[in-house]
Structure formats: structure tokens, C-alpha cells
Amino acid sequence: MVKEIERAGIPVVHVCTVTPISMTVGANRIVPAIAIPHPLGNPNLDHEEEFKLRRKLVEKALKALETEVDGQTVFEG
Amino acid sequence: MKLELGKIYIKDIKFDDCQRIEDGVLYVSKEELTKIALSDDHLASAEFDIAKPGESVRITPVKDVIEPRVKVEGSGGVFPGWIAKVDTVGSGKTYALKGMAVVTAGPIVGFQEGVIDMTGPGADYTPFSKTINLVMVCKPVEGLKQHAYEKAVRLAGFRVAAAVGELARSLEPDETEVYETCTIKEGLEKYPDLPRVAYVQMLQSQGLLHDTYVYGVDAKQILPTIVSPTEVFDGAIVSGNCVSACDKNPTYVHQNNPVVEELFKQHGKTINFVCHILTNENVFLADKERSSFFTAKICKMLDLDGVIVSEEGFGNPDTDLIMNCKKITAEGIKTVIITDEYAGRDGKSQSLADAHASADAVVTAGNANEVVILPKLDKLIGTLDYINKIAGASETTLREDGTLEVEIQVITGATSEVGFGYLSAR
Amino acid sequence: MAKIKVVHYINQFFAQIGGEEKADYPAELRVGEIIGPGTAFESAFGDEAEIVATIVCGDSYFNENIDKAKADILEMVKSQKPDLFIAGPAFNAGRYGVACGTITDAVLNELGIPALTGMYEENPGVDMFASKLYIVSTKNSAAGMRAAVKKMAPLALKLARHEKIGASVVEGYIPTGVRVNFFEKERGAKRAVDMLLKKLSDKPFVTEYPMPDFDRVAPNPAVKDxxxxxxxxxxxxxxxxxxxxxxxxxxxxxxxxxxxxxxxxxxxxxxxxxxxxxxxxxxxxxxxxxxxxxxxxxxxxxxxxxxxxxxxxxxxxxxxxxxxxxxxxxxxxxxxxxxxxxxxxxxxxx
Known part of the structure; x- marks a missing residue:
């Protein structure tokens, strides 16, 4: 899916847990997520903490979209 | 470790107030079994029925399939950590009731459960159309959460299977198979020229209806570990998963793990079957990395020459499979992997979510997306209320004439990735 | 039931016109004739099917005049209103393989007539057409004719009757990339152990699922604002x-x-x-x-x-x-x- 969006000419960031699959399917901007059943959340945190965590991840995704890449890049850390 | 597995062939199951096994016929009391099933107060009801090969019967939604066994000699008991207390199993003597199974059914989450047809085209795909099935349909008390309901049904199945197995304790087996493995040092001395081979089994461990347990421990919490290949014969591994039932291992398949059986056939002849390595398929990437590094490290420390890696499930576990294959191969160990495929209904899509050049020896259990039409059968055990929602079905699954249009994905054990079945694809 | 009508395509060599020196022989329709490998097909078909015409064309002629040759041959096929078209088998003959692939593809996709050919796996025609056609896998020379016909004839009849086509290993065609299920003789675990034993002793083995290649798309420029x-x-x-x-x-x-x-x-x-x-x-x-x-x-x-x-x-x-x-x-x-x-x-x- 990610490749088809890219092919249409729209920059896309793939937020996913299993980054190796993302690499295999050919995403170019990849942001590692938390876990498969809750990629942008962590049910062990309280609501406010969890929201902060999610905001950080989304900010990282936006950062990735603002970053020029010349090949497949995983935005770690 | 040495285990004698005594097989007692069951030709028929009948309901009778006096429970016993006589001339290959199992007599069970509905009342007794219900009592055992409902000893957990999470369950409101348990209904028992019998489905035989060739009968026009459909069982759904299937949760688990279990072979009744009893430990007659040696340490521990069947299903350690659940029924028996935790003690090392896999040695001594165990009896198994062959030709039959306990099948648990019940609507847990509204999607994700299996179908067993006892006749017709569906029967060709499931191994459990060939067993006489003692089916229990369990309903929860009102308001019970899904995780608790799943656990209650799972344990009720083990209790019933263990109680049925117990009826065989004082019988003479019809046939006995002996399985024996050596310690590391013994193996080196006894078979200095045979290649050292292990079985790496990946256990599904992704949450509700996607879990597997080792000696009572949730497999997502284990680090890759080793067991004697005989331990599974006593129920050391049990299933808590049935989502996309085609490629999930019911407890029965763990108890009769075909890779373990086939490696034992070669043990001492063409290979030295060193051990059985267990690993998981977790939802965190760090876990996937850690587990596959551990698996490869264990393989290396055991000086293995070859391994068979089996997957359980599809999608993100394809990555665990490829990581295991890649890292074990990088240690100079020859690897064969067993998987199944999701190549689309037309067979034209890419079959696995991940790929690597090191995976050059692949056994496939077939394309789970293949569509079959299952005829309307005379009798239904369970319910068809959820049939349009289970994984592998669609809104149009249940057709007006009562037939079902489904992917074989819905059929319990259709594309077994431990190679229990004969289906394949090219 | 009426016999299935078959049109057969062969090159100048199998038509016994000549070798390389006759490779510029133009396409020719021979109604009612059964030539060379056609006789083997005819006997394999028994009462099920008959060859109503044979088309002969030189390999060089076909490849040098590909558009005209294709159009002419399609007309010839159409004129016979066959239920089935068979080309070759071409074994390891490169130009013959390309001709067989091209014309089989055209008959199948332009005329909608069931069509089949056969080639050796290394024939360049395989690379070009394996994903579009059923190409039966043959030996690399005409010495494999009997074995080739034995696989091609039953598959051709199945295609003509519009029956379900099984997996490549069952039917004998070169994998098309479409995955088809079938039941093996041994269970999966046994096959895995057998494969491992071969791998351990450095003997050849055949994977049941070759790893795919993945295509890539270049990243788009970053968002500026x-x-x-x-x-x-x-x-x-x-x-x-x-x-x-x-x-x-x-x-x-x-x-x-x-x-x-x-x-x-x-x-x-x-x-x-x-x-x-x-x-x-x-x-x-x-x-x-x-x-x-x-x-x-x-x-x-x-x-x-x-x-x-x-x-x-x-x-x-x-x-x-x-x-x-x-x-x-x-x-x-x-x-x-x-x-x-x-x-x-x-x-x-x-």
C-alpha cells in the first residue's frame, strides 16, 4: 500500500512495528511503532502519558516527512 | 530421555453412565463430563456431542482439539502447569487414545475461529475429519471478559481430555512406540559421524486467541529455550490460539508434533536429533530481534549442522521466520523452513510478508486463500452466527442455499505449518 | 461428444522441410495434414481429439517478420475454428521457442482459444512467456518428444474442456507464478526432513516456494512547509x-x-x-x-x-x-x- 501512495507522488511515512516487513515491502520513510496491537499507544501507561507518547511518535512521523531521503530509511530513536 | 508411548485405538464413542473403555469403545457420561467442565465458575454451560468421520456434521467455531492421554509411569503428568503440577515430563510411559479427539467450541470474540466438517470437500482439508470427536460447546457466564472466557474454555478442554485419558490408565496398549534422545555428550559419543539436527518451533504468541503455553508459561514471556523432543508428547506445549484456524496448531498437533515424529524416525540412522528448540513470535520488534538472536545462538552453541524451522501463523510472524532463517544460516547451519502461503484467492500475490535469499529450502503447506464451497451439512454442532465474520470468510460466505463460500483459512489445520497435513502449492 | 478440433503449429525442421537453410520458409496452412510430432499427439488423443490442420513456419521467417507472421498465422488458426491450439514442443530451440510462445499467447489472448506449448526450461521463450501461458516442461532435445507429448496431450485436453488446472508439479507445466494447491503424497513434516537430509549431504533439492524479488519506488521529496x-x-x-x-x-x-x-x-x-x-x-x-x-x-x-x-x-x-x-x-x-x-x-x- 505504502508503495502505491509513493508511486502516486505523495510522500508517505509508514508507522509500523515490524520495520523489517516495511523494508521488504519497500517503504522509504519508516518510523518504528510500539507494538502490533497498539502501534501508537501503550495500554500500561495512564491516559495522559500515553497521549504524550503518541504525540511524540506522530511528531517523529512528521519529521520523517520533512526529511529528504535517498533510499529506505528507518527513523530510529 | 526415554518415553514409551502406548497407543490405544478407539473405534467408537458412546454416552453411558458408567465411564470406561471396553473393546476399543469409549463410554463417557455426559453428566460426569459436564461436572468436570463446569468446575470453573466462569462457564455457564457445557454441552457434549459426538461427531464421527463421514457423518454430515459441521463443528464451528472450533477453539481447540485435544488428544486424551494419561501418564502411567515417570515424572509429572499430562499438561504440566495446567492439569498436572509443574514437573519435567517426557520420560517413562504415556498412553494415548488414538483415533479420537476432544474438540472445544464456543463463540469467544465473534471472529477468528475454525471449522471442522466431517464429510465433503471441507473434510479433505482438516485432519480432524478422520478422528471421532467428542465435542464440547461451552458458554460463559454473563459479563465474562474475552480473555477470561478463552482461558476457561481452554482449561475445561484439558480437564475433560485428562479425565477421558485417565480411563485408559489400567489398559494394555494396542501398540507401543519408543522415543529416546541422548544428552549432548552421549550423542557425540554414540553418533560421532551423524549430522547434528534440531527442530526450531516458533510458537504463536500475539495475544487473545493468538497464544501458546509452555509448561503453563505464556510463550510470549519466554526466551528461546530447549526441551527434549519427548516432552511435547505429554502436553508440555498447549494451544490458546485458533485465529485463521488453518495454520494454528491445536493442542492435538503439539501432542503429535509431526516434525518431532519424523526427526525421530531418522534419529540414529541419518541424523542425531539433538533437541527441540522453542521460540516465540511476539508483537514487539525488539522481541523478534532478541528471540531470533537467541535461537541462532542456541543453535550455534549446540554445534548443530542442520535445523528445521516451523512457523505458526502468517503476516508479521513471517518476519520472525525470515529472521530465524537468516541468523541461523549465518551461523553456517543448514536450514529448512516450513510455512504456508497467502497468495490471494487467485494465487497471484506474493505469498509471504517477508523474504530473504537464505530461505532457499522452503516447504509450503499451501495457499490459505484458496476458496472452497462447503456444502450444507445435516447437523451443526456449535453455531453459524459468526460464520460470515471469521477470518477467511466474508459477508457473502453463508449463501442462500445454505452452502458456505470460504477460504480454506477457516478450516482447522488446513495449512498446518508443522507439516501435519499433505496440502502444498506450486 | 464431438471430437475436439486441434490446430498444430510446428517449424520447418519438424515439418521435414529442412534445417537452418530453410528457416526462412513462410507460414503455410496445411488443412487435414498431420505432420511430425502431430502423429504422436494424434495417437495420444485417441478418440478425444483430432488435428484438423497443421501450420508450418520457418523460425527465421517468424522472428524476422514477427508482426506479419503473427497476423497471418492468427488468420489461419481462425479459419479452422479449432477448440484447441498446440505449438511445438520447441525443446531448447531458441527461435522456435520464441515463435511458439508468441503465437500461443496470441491465439490464447486474441482469439480466446485454449492454447498450449512446450519447451525446455532454459529456452528463452520460457522467460518471455512462462507467466502468461501454460508451457509444458520438456527435455532439451527432440529425444524427449515422447515424454513431452505424454504431458502435453492430457493438459491440452483439460484446457480444451475448460477443466480446473492443477499445480505445475502435478500437470507438468513450468510454474506460471500463480500458486495452486494440491495434495502431496507425503505430509509436510516428512518433506521438510527429506529436504534437510538432501541439504545436509549437499545433494540437489527443490524448494517448494522460491523467494520473490521485490520492486522499489523512489522516495518523493520531503514536505517543505x-x-x-x-x-x-x-x-x-x-x-x-x-x-x-x-x-x-x-x-x-x-x-x-x-x-x-x-x-x-x-x-x-x-x-x-x-x-x-x-x-x-x-x-x-x-x-x-x-x-x-x-x-x-x-x-x-x-x-x-x-x-x-x-x-x-x-x-x-x-x-x-x-x-x-x-x-x-x-x-x-x-x-x-x-x-x-x-x-x-x-x-x-x-
């Missing part, structure tokens, strides 16, 4: 309005959903859920923002970090969904995103 950018959300995690109004399947999804986010400040367990059958749904159902972060994006929109959150999101279930379907869904909604002037996409997966 995030504060004025329109960002869209897409997910394969199956987040849908409660009740799953479009009935997206829990696995092997056949379609995707387009849902409006107008006025939605955050997703809640009362109004949204997941339709995905491949993961524990409890966490996503409790708080769907964990999969589709609408809450955070609304906040960033208010703060002016992003220009706007696109008022539609696209959702499907990745679980067991064929790559080809997912690709088709994405190609479709990517066009909608373009029309709506979306600047960038955040795609979340479970």
Missing part, C-alpha cells in the same frame, strides 16, 4: 466506525473503507473499533487512537504544526489480504488523495 500541509491518515489496522458499516472482512479484505473525520476530535471506543482479525483487538477497541492517531493530529492542527488533517481517512485490514488487493486499494485511494490535494500521508500498520 508542514505548517500549511494537508496530512491524511491511512491504516491497514482495520479501524472502522463502530458496527463496521462496509463489512470489511477480518482477514483477506476484499475492499477498503473511506470514512469522514469532519468534526471528529478524537476516536473513541463508543464510535470506532477494529475489524482486523489478526491481532488481539482489545487495545485498539479500547482506544482506536492507538492505531489511528486522530486525537494527536487534531491537537497539532490546532497548534498550527500541520496545516490541516485531511477530512477523510482510508482503512483496510492487512490481515491475510493479498498483496495484489492491497496494491489495488492503495492505487485507487492514492488518486483520491491526489485529487483532494493531500501533501503527505501517515500510514499506520498493526
Amino acid at each position: 508542514m505548517a500549511h500541509a494537508k496530512i491524511a491518515l491511512v491504516t491497514s489496522g482495520g479501524i472502522v466506525p463502530k458496527g463496521n458499516p462496509d463489512h470489511i472482512e477480518s482477514s483477506s479484505a476484499s475492499h477498503y473503507g473511506e470514512y469522514c473525520l469532519d468534526g471528529v476530535e478524537a476516536l473513541s471506543s463508543e464510535t470506532y473499533e477494529t475489524a482486523h482479525g489478526g491481532y488481539d483487538p482489545v487495545y485498539a477497541n479500547d482506544d482506536p487512537n492507538r492505531v489511528l492517531p486522530v486525537d494527536v493530529l487534531r491537537q497539532l492542527e490546532k497548534e498550527g504544526v500541520i496545516g490541516k488533517l485531511h477530512d477523510k481517512y482510508y482503512s483496510t485490514v492487512g490481515n491475510g489480504t493479498a498483496v495484489a488487493s492491497a496494491k489495488a486499494f492503495a492505487a485507487e485511494y492514492a488518486q483520491k488523495l491526489l485529487e483532494d490535494h493531500v501533501d503527505a500521508v501517515i500510514l499506520t500498520s498493526t
Whole structure:
């Protein structure tokens, strides 16, 4: 899916847990997520903490979209 | 470790107030079994029925399939950590009731459960159309959460299977198979020229209806570990998963793990079957990395020459499979992997979510997306209320004439990735 | 039942016209003639089918005049109104293989007549046509004629009768890339052990699933002005309005959903859920923002970090969904995103 969006000419960031699959399917901007059943959340945190965590991840995704890449890049850390 | 597995062939199951096994016929009391099933107060009801090969019967939604066994000699008991207390199993003597199974059914989450047809085209795909099935349909008390309901049904199945197995304790087996493995040092001395081979089994461990347990421990919490290949014969591994039932291992398949059986056939002849390595398929990437590094490290420390890696499930576990294959191969160990495929209904899509050049020896259990039409059968055990929602079905699954249009994905054990079945694809 | 009518295509060599020196022999229709390998087919067919005409064409002629040769031969085939077309087998003859592949493809796809050819696996015609045609795998020389006909004749009859075609290993054709199920003689575990024993002793073995190659798309330029950018959300995690109004399947999804986010400040367990059958749904159902972060994006929109959150999101279930379907869904909604002037996409997966 990610490749088809890219092919249409729209920059896309793939937020996913299993980054190796993302690499295999050919995403170019990849942001590692938390876990498969809750990629942008962590049910062990309280609501406010969890929201902060999610905001950080989304900010990282936006950062990735603002970053020029010349090949497949995983935005770690 | 040495285990004698005594097989007692069951030709028929009948309901009778006096429970016993006589001339290959199992007599069970509905009342007794219900009592055992409902000893957990999470369950409101348990209904028992019998489905035989060739009968026009459909069982759904299937949760688990279990072979009744009893430990007659040696340490521990069947299903350690659940029924028996935790003690090392896999040695001594165990009896198994062959030709039959306990099948648990019940609507847990509204999607994700299996179908067993006892006749017709569906029967060709499931191994459990060939067993006489003692089916229990369990309903929860009102308001019970899904995780608790799943656990209650799972344990009720083990209790019933263990109680049925117990009826065989004082019988003479019809046939006995002996399985024996050596310690590391013994193996080196006894078979200095045979290649050292292990079985790496990946256990599904992704949450509700996607879990597997080792000696009572949730497999997502284990680090890759080793067991004697005989331990599974006593129920050391049990299933808590049935989502996309085609490629999930019911407890029965763990108890009769075909890779373990086939490696034992070669043990001492063409290979030295060193051990059985267990690993998981977790939802965190760090876990996937850690587990596959551990698996490869264990393989290396055991000086293995070859391994068979089996997957359980599809999608993100394809990555665990490829990581295991890649890292074990990088240690100079020859690897064969067993998987199944999701190549689309037309067979034209890419079959696995991940790929690597090191995976050059692949056994496939077939394309789970293949569509079959299952005829309307005379009798239904369970319910068809959820049939349009289970994984592998669609809104149009249940057709007006009562037939079902489904992917074989819905059929319990259709594309077994431990190679229990004969289906394949090219 | 009437006999199946067959038209057979062969080159100048198998028509016994001559070798290389006669390779410029133009296409020729011989009605009622059964020539060379045709006799072997005729006896293999028994009462089921008969060859009504043979087309002969020189290999050089075909390859040097490909458009004309193809058009002429198609006319010849059409004139005979056959139920089945067989070309070759070409064994390892390169130009013959290309001719057989080209004409079989044309008969099949332009005339809609069941068609089959046969070649050695290294024939260049295999690379060009294996994904489009049934090409029976043959030996590399005409010495393999009997074995080739033995496989080609029954498969050809099946094609003519429009019967279901089994897996490549069962029917004897070169894999087309389409995966077909069949029951093996040994169970999977036994096959795995046998394969490992071969691998351990460095003997040849055949994988049951060759690893695929993946294609790549170059990354698009980065977003320059995030504060004025329109960002869209897409997910394969199956987040849908409660009740799953479009009935997206829990696995092997056949379609995707387009849902409006107008006025939605955050997703809640009362109004949204997941339709995905491949993961524990409890966490996503409790708080769907964990999969589709609408809450955070609304906040960033208010703060002016992003220009706007696109008022539609696209959702499907990745679980067991064929790559080809997912690709088709994405190609479709990517066009909608373009029309709506979306600047960038955040795609979340479970």
C-alpha cells in the first residue's frame, strides 16, 4: 500500500512495528511503532502519558516527512 | 530421555453412565463430563456431542482439539502447569487414545475461529475429519471478559481430555512406540559421524486467541529455550490460539508434533536429533530481534549442522521466520523452513510478508486463500452466527442455499505449518 | 461428444522441410495434414481429439517478420475454428521457442482459444512467456518428444474442456507464478526432513516456494512547509466506525473503507473499533487512537504544526489480504488523495 501512495507522488511515512516487513515491502520513510496491537499507544501507561507518547511518535512521523531521503530509511530513536 | 508411548485405538464413542473403555469403545457420561467442565465458575454451560468421520456434521467455531492421554509411569503428568503440577515430563510411559479427539467450541470474540466438517470437500482439508470427536460447546457466564472466557474454555478442554485419558490408565496398549534422545555428550559419543539436527518451533504468541503455553508459561514471556523432543508428547506445549484456524496448531498437533515424529524416525540412522528448540513470535520488534538472536545462538552453541524451522501463523510472524532463517544460516547451519502461503484467492500475490535469499529450502503447506464451497451439512454442532465474520470468510460466505463460500483459512489445520497435513502449492 | 478440433503449429525442421537453410520458409496452412510430432499427439488423443490442420513456419521467417507472421498465422488458426491450439514442443530451440510462445499467447489472448506449448526450461521463450501461458516442461532435445507429448496431450485436453488446472508439479507445466494447491503424497513434516537430509549431504533439492524479488519506488521529496500541509491518515489496522458499516472482512479484505473525520476530535471506543482479525483487538477497541492517531493530529492542527488533517481517512485490514488487493486499494485511494490535494500521508500498520 505504502508503495502505491509513493508511486502516486505523495510522500508517505509508514508507522509500523515490524520495520523489517516495511523494508521488504519497500517503504522509504519508516518510523518504528510500539507494538502490533497498539502501534501508537501503550495500554500500561495512564491516559495522559500515553497521549504524550503518541504525540511524540506522530511528531517523529512528521519529521520523517520533512526529511529528504535517498533510499529506505528507518527513523530510529 | 526415554518415553514409551502406548497407543490405544478407539473405534467408537458412546454416552453411558458408567465411564470406561471396553473393546476399543469409549463410554463417557455426559453428566460426569459436564461436572468436570463446569468446575470453573466462569462457564455457564457445557454441552457434549459426538461427531464421527463421514457423518454430515459441521463443528464451528472450533477453539481447540485435544488428544486424551494419561501418564502411567515417570515424572509429572499430562499438561504440566495446567492439569498436572509443574514437573519435567517426557520420560517413562504415556498412553494415548488414538483415533479420537476432544474438540472445544464456543463463540469467544465473534471472529477468528475454525471449522471442522466431517464429510465433503471441507473434510479433505482438516485432519480432524478422520478422528471421532467428542465435542464440547461451552458458554460463559454473563459479563465474562474475552480473555477470561478463552482461558476457561481452554482449561475445561484439558480437564475433560485428562479425565477421558485417565480411563485408559489400567489398559494394555494396542501398540507401543519408543522415543529416546541422548544428552549432548552421549550423542557425540554414540553418533560421532551423524549430522547434528534440531527442530526450531516458533510458537504463536500475539495475544487473545493468538497464544501458546509452555509448561503453563505464556510463550510470549519466554526466551528461546530447549526441551527434549519427548516432552511435547505429554502436553508440555498447549494451544490458546485458533485465529485463521488453518495454520494454528491445536493442542492435538503439539501432542503429535509431526516434525518431532519424523526427526525421530531418522534419529540414529541419518541424523542425531539433538533437541527441540522453542521460540516465540511476539508483537514487539525488539522481541523478534532478541528471540531470533537467541535461537541462532542456541543453535550455534549446540554445534548443530542442520535445523528445521516451523512457523505458526502468517503476516508479521513471517518476519520472525525470515529472521530465524537468516541468523541461523549465518551461523553456517543448514536450514529448512516450513510455512504456508497467502497468495490471494487467485494465487497471484506474493505469498509471504517477508523474504530473504537464505530461505532457499522452503516447504509450503499451501495457499490459505484458496476458496472452497462447503456444502450444507445435516447437523451443526456449535453455531453459524459468526460464520460470515471469521477470518477467511466474508459477508457473502453463508449463501442462500445454505452452502458456505470460504477460504480454506477457516478450516482447522488446513495449512498446518508443522507439516501435519499433505496440502502444498506450486 | 464431438471430437475436439486441434490446430498444430510446428517449424520447418519438424515439418521435414529442412534445417537452418530453410528457416526462412513462410507460414503455410496445411488443412487435414498431420505432420511430425502431430502423429504422436494424434495417437495420444485417441478418440478425444483430432488435428484438423497443421501450420508450418520457418523460425527465421517468424522472428524476422514477427508482426506479419503473427497476423497471418492468427488468420489461419481462425479459419479452422479449432477448440484447441498446440505449438511445438520447441525443446531448447531458441527461435522456435520464441515463435511458439508468441503465437500461443496470441491465439490464447486474441482469439480466446485454449492454447498450449512446450519447451525446455532454459529456452528463452520460457522467460518471455512462462507467466502468461501454460508451457509444458520438456527435455532439451527432440529425444524427449515422447515424454513431452505424454504431458502435453492430457493438459491440452483439460484446457480444451475448460477443466480446473492443477499445480505445475502435478500437470507438468513450468510454474506460471500463480500458486495452486494440491495434495502431496507425503505430509509436510516428512518433506521438510527429506529436504534437510538432501541439504545436509549437499545433494540437489527443490524448494517448494522460491523467494520473490521485490520492486522499489523512489522516495518523493520531503514536505517543505508542514505548517500549511494537508496530512491524511491511512491504516491497514482495520479501524472502522463502530458496527463496521462496509463489512470489511477480518482477514483477506476484499475492499477498503473511506470514512469522514469532519468534526471528529478524537476516536473513541463508543464510535470506532477494529475489524482486523489478526491481532488481539482489545487495545485498539479500547482506544482506536492507538492505531489511528486522530486525537494527536487534531491537537497539532490546532497548534498550527500541520496545516490541516485531511477530512477523510482510508482503512483496510492487512490481515491475510493479498498483496495484489492491497496494491489495488492503495492505487485507487492514492488518486483520491491526489485529487483532494493531500501533501503527505501517515500510514499506520498493526
